[in-house]
Amino acid sequence: MKHLKFICLAILATTAMGCSNALEIKTTNIEGTLEPLLSHKKWDHLLLFVAKSNGCTQSDSFQLQIDSVESKQVSVSVIRTQDDNCRRAPMFEEFQLTLPQELQNVELVVSNPQAKPLH
Structure with a gap:
């Protein structure tokens, strides 16, 4: 009987831990321009990307927007939130x-459009 209680508790603990690993990602909407x-x-732990700059663009000129979440695949977009003047x-x-x-x-999956080459 003791073994049965131990097995039941082990299954319950494993199930609880499995639920805490569920994908809990929410979509976001960032104001700015799709870059x-x-x-x-x-x-x-980084998203590295190459984008156009006129000299004043920094990494903090961009934010990551979460567009959609499906199973273990997340669609994101890089949004320019600060203009480069x-x-x-x-x-x-x-x-x-x-x-x-x-x-x-x-x-x-990064859904930004492909940049055109510079002349």
Whole structure:
């Protein structure tokens, strides 16, 4: 009888832990402009991407919008939240955004449009 109680408690504890690992990601809506990207890559806890800059763009000029959540795949968009008003000729630069904990172990699909090459 003691073994049966122990087994039941072990199953209950495992079930409770499994429920706490459920995907609890909510979609977001960030105000700004959907930024065309030359390339992007998820690396560890970062999203690295290449976008156009006139000289004043920093990584904090962007935010990550969560568009949709399906099973273990999350669709995101990089949104420019701060304009780049510098006058330097535009060029592509690499930027990074730190991924929230809940996005670090899921497959990310970045839905930004492809940037056109500079002339």
